[in-house]
Amino acid sequence: MFSLDSPRASQQARALVSQQGRNLHRVLLFGLAALGIAGALTAQTSGSSTSPPGQPTFEQLSADADSARRSGNLARASELYAQAVQINPAWPDGWWYLGQLRYGANDYAPAADAFTRYLGLVPNAAPATALRGLCEFELGEDEPSLRDLQRALSLGAAYDSRNRQILRYHEGLLLTKLGRFEEALTAYRYFAREHISNDELLLAVGLAALRIPQFPKDADPSQRDRIALAGNATFLLLSGDNPSASQAFQSFFQRYPSSANAHYTWGYLLYPTDQDAAIAEFQRELAIDPNNAIDHTMLAWALLMDSSPAEALPEAKKAAEEAPTLPMAQLSLGRALLETGDVNSATALLEKALALDPGNLEIHIALARAYSESGREDDARRERHACLRLTQPTSKPAPAMGQQGAQTAQ
Amino acid sequence: MLAVAASAAIAAAQTPSASDSSCAGCHRGQARQPETPMAHALELPGANPVLAAHSTLTFHNGAYTWTVETHNNQSVYKVTDGTSTLSVPIHWSFGAQAQTWVFEQDGKFYESIVSFYPSAGNLGITTGDEQLTPQTLQEAMGRELTPMDVKLCFGCHSSDAVASHKLTLGTLHPGVTCAHCHQGALDHASDAAAGDFSTAPPRLQDLTSESLSNFCGQCHRSWETVVRNRWRGVFDVRFQPYRLANSRCFNGTDPRIGCIACHDPHKDLIRNEASYDSKCLACHAPSARPTSTGKARTCPTATSKCVSCHMPKISLPGNYLRFTDHQIRVVHPGQPFPN
Numbered sequence: 181m182f183s184l185d186s187p188r189a190s191q192q193a194r195a196l197v198s199q200q201g202r203n204l205h206r207v208l209l210f211g212l213a214a215l216g217i218a219g220a221l222t223a224q225t226s227g228s229s230t231s232p233p234g235q236p237t238f239e240q241l242s243a244d245a246d247s248a249r250r251s252g253n254l255a256r257a258s259e260l261y262a263q264a265v266q267i268n269p270a271w272p273d274g275w276w277y278l279g280q281l282r283y284g285a286n287d288y289a290p291a292a293d294a295f296t297r298y299l300g301l302v303p304n305a306a307p308a309t310a311l312r313g314l315c316e317f318e319l320g321e322d323e324p325s326l327r328d329l330q331r332a333l334s335l336g337a338a339y340d341s342r343n344r345q346i347l348r349y350h351e352g353l354l355l356t357k358l359g360r361f362e363e364a365l366t367a368y369r370y371f372a373r374e375h376i377s378n379d380e381l382l383l384a385v386g387l388a389a390l391r392i393p394q395f396p397k398d399a400d401p402s403q404r405d406r407i408a409l410a411g412n413a414t415f416l417l418l419s420g421d422n423p424s425a426s427q428a429f430q431s432f433f434q435r436y437p438s439s440a441n442a443h444y445t446w447g448y449l450l451y452p453t454d455q456d457a458a459i460a461e462f463q464r465e466l467a468i469d470p471n472n473a474i475d476h477t478m479l480a481w482a483l484l485m486d487s488s489p490a491e492a493l494p495e496a497k498k499a500a501e502e503a504p505t506l507p508m509a510q511l512s513l514g515r516a517l518l519e520t521g522d523v524n525s526a527t528a529l530l531e532k533a534l535a536l537d538p539g540n541l542e543i544h545i546a547l548a549r550a551y552s553e554s555g556r557e558d559d560a561r562r563e564r565h566a567c568l569r570l571t572q573p574t575s576k577p578a579p580a581m582g583q584q585g586a587q588t589a590q
Numbered sequence: 591m592l593a594v595a596a597s598a599a600i601a602a603a604q605t606p607s608a609s610d611s612s613c614a615g616c617h618r619g620q621a622r623q624p625e626t627p628m629a630h631a632l633e634l635p636g637a638n639p640v641l642a643a644h645s646t647l648t649f650h651n652g653a654y655t656w657t658v659e660t661h662n663n664q665s666v667y668k669v670t671d672g673t674s675t676l677s678v679p680i681h682w683s684f685g686a687q688a689q690t691w692v693f694e695q696d697g698k699f700y701e702s703i704v705s706f707y708p709s710a711g712n713l714g715i716t717t718g719d720e721q722l723t724p725q726t727l728q729e730a731m732g733r734e735l736t737p738m739d740v741k742l743c744f745g746c747h748s749s750d751a752v753a754s755h756k757l758t759l760g761t762l763h764p765g766v767t768c769a770h771c772h773q774g775a776l777d778h779a780s781d782a783a784a785g786d787f788s789t790a791p792p793r794l795q796d797l798t799s800e801s802l803s804n805f806c807g808q809c810h811r812s813w814e815t816v817v818r819n820r821w822r823g824v825f826d827v828r829f830q831p832y833r834l835a836n837s838r839c840f841n842g843t844d845p846r847i848g849c850i851a852c853h854d855p856h857k858d859l860i861r862n863e864a865s866y867d868s869k870c871l872a873c874h875a876p877s878a879r880p881t882s883t884g885k886a887r888t889c890p891t892a893t894s895k896c897v898s899c900h901m902p903k904i905s906l907p908g909n910y911l912r913f914t915d916h917q918i919r920v921v922h923p924g925q926p927f928p929n
Contacts, residue, residue: 453736456755486755487808545814552800552835552842555882560842564813564835571820 238267242274254281265297272301279311288315306335310347317350326354345376349384353395356388362448364388365418372418379408385418386411391441391474406436410445417449438468444475451482458482473502473509480512489519500529507537515546523553541570612779613768620856623768628855630686632747632764636663640689640706641680649704649713652723654730656704656713667691667702669730676731684747688911690716692743693732699740700732707910718825720908746809771805771855795850800842806849807831824927827904833916836928839873840918844881846872863895870896 236244245260261278265271279294295312299305313328329351338344348370355364368385371377383396386407392399399407413428429446432439447461462479465472476499483492496516499509510533518526527550534543548563614621623629633640647658657668658680665680682692690705703724705716716733724730735743737757744751744762749770751762769775772791781789797805804812811829813836826832831849834840840847852869853859860866871893872878873886880886889896897914902921905912917928 453738455738456741457737459755488755541818545817549800549804549814553798555843557841557882567817571817571822573820573822
């Protein structure tokens with residue numbers, strides 16, 4: 181099993197990605213050749229390979245670099261590739277191997293730069309995007325890293341099970357660190373379904389479950405047991421083993437009765453199949469932390485979906501007060517107002533929420549209804565069309581309820 | 591053998607609603623609602639004309655054979671793989687015409703994999719389960735329902751089955767009764783008997799077309815429910831509020847396009863196509879009042895049986911059911927199902 185914190189396993193993970201990356205790279209080059217673009221690249225390569233008299237030519241450097249790499253002299257290969265791409269910056273293979281070699285030497289900033297240059301030449305290369313994301317991860321550039329890893333996933337970098345593990349795990353870590361806990365749980369669901377687990381993964385899941393925006397290596401040692409227990413219970417629930425999860429959560433609550441956010445997460449994960457149980461958990465969370473904005477939001481939402489807008493309204497008001505920039509809180513309040521008859525206030529709030537999170541399906545749905553209720557049929561139709569576009573089979577999945585921030589927009 | 595038994599308490603509570611007869615005393619125009627299919631959306635043993643009329647039903651698919659046998663008003667649902675057989679007594683029959691059964695076992699609920707279809711006069715795969723390939727006899731018997739599914743099933747097909755967000759089968763009345771839609775109807779009935787009419791439930795006919803679409807859509811599936819669940823494809827034709835809201839002529843504040851503009855839920859569905867002409871012509875006649883977006887166009891082809899062209903009947907693939915498409919539109923030959 182890979183591990184972010186274990187150098188040995190981390191190297192293994194990198195090696196897996198690198199190996200896979202080479203394979204994909206070959207596939208990619210083959211594809212380009214088939215399209216007749218390889219010839220153009222070669223021509224570009226040949227045309228820009230001049231070097232000053234007395235200096236090695238690009239052809240010599242590239243041949244020597246390949247030879248050094250094949251013979252295992254990686255430091256020399258790295259040096260030669262760097263020289264070769266200086267002479268010919270349009271040589272994709274040079275940047276690719278340079279990136280890999282720098283990455284393998286834990287030299288992440290130059291590695292990321294090499295992959296950036298490579299991606300400038302081959303924009304949709306999944307392996308290079310993934311590796312740049314992993315470089316950025318090591319450099320602490322969380323948002324660019326997440327962006328690259330998710331793009332790599334969407335480009336197909338995770339078709340291999342081992343790569344999928346590496347990418348999903350890092351995605352989960354980053355989403356947690358960035359406070360996008362529900363999305364992190366979705367990333368970790370892959371491991372639960374595949375029954376892939378170890379202590380560190382459970383700790384990572386626990387951090388997302390308890391909404392602690394940290395990497396496992398940064399977790400407070402005195403809190404590790406609590407976090408890991410929450411992670412284990414959540415992992416069981418993600419795997420679909422509800423009876424064991426229920427038992428694990430009960431044990432957790434016996435030991436840590438006032439631990440914040442665990443009831444919320446349990447409720448959140450129960451919500452798609454058991455709304456009543458979810459509502460009860462959201463209410464238990466509020467008994468621990470009456471000011472938990474995301475919990476008020478989800479409780480309001482669950483009540484709205486259960487056709488209880490009058491009950492939802494006070495919860496939604498609290499959520500919106502506590503988290504004025506949380507689009508879901510504004511959405512819940514907007515919907516609660518809409519369904520209790522205050523269409524004008526609802527419309528204003530929903531428009532504000534949409535400005536915060538323009539791709540949020542639920543906000544478009546609510547606005548379609550608000551406009552329709554107030555006779556603004558053209559606006560209603562526009563919002564309905566937006567919803568239908570967002571839910572086309574080829575579009576991305578809808579944002580999970582409770583997701584925070586505009587960055588979660590789908 | 592898998593045994594299922596409803597408790598005596600549940601059985602005792604599942605008598606016809608007392609509210610309907612008291613409502614009919616004053617609301618005579620709605621007095622025949624208990625005869626409608628909606629009022630029979632759930633049937634209990636002894637009151638199930640579908641099964642009473644078909645004493646033996648069978649269906650074979652793959653490795654399994656399903657049978658529903660009815661004797662002395664008691665029906666038993668069986669599935670066999672030729673070696674072993676599971677059988678359960680049928681207690682909850684969902685649907686007044688096509689019929690699907692729900693079973694309870696060890697606190698879990700299951701929906702039958704096969705259903706009765708009137709047009710076939712026999713059993714067929716339950717709509718929506720066509721892709722299921724049961725691997726065990728238990729799986730062939732029924733699809734396990736989530737707690738939310740169960741609440742939705744009973745919440746729509748019966749009355750008083752959900753209270754305070756909880757499933758309360760002990761208070762269930764089969765089918766859609768007055769109080770199912772008209773909240774507070776029971777209190778109103780007793781208050782009205784004492785001369786107090788101040789507690790009458792809100793008038794649903796005062797709702798906007800948009801609100802009404804969402805109200806009826808609680809069971810018939812609202813536009814947003816379908817969109818949220820990303821249900822796409824021809825099977826969506828079953829969800830009339832969704833289809834209607836996709837119509838170009840849908841207007842959330844124009845009562846001429848609301849559900850009850852065409853349908854009276856207190857009466858049987860009218861199947862005579864010409865009877866809906868006046869509803870269409872309320873907007874599409876030369877003399878009709880304009881809509882909020884202008885004068886509605888008149889049809890260059892005909893002025894009668896509008897729905898026969900503009901609301902075509904759609905057969906579900908691999909299924910025995912046909913539905914009227916409520917996405918009102920100009921239908922072009924060969925055009926794919928708009929969705």
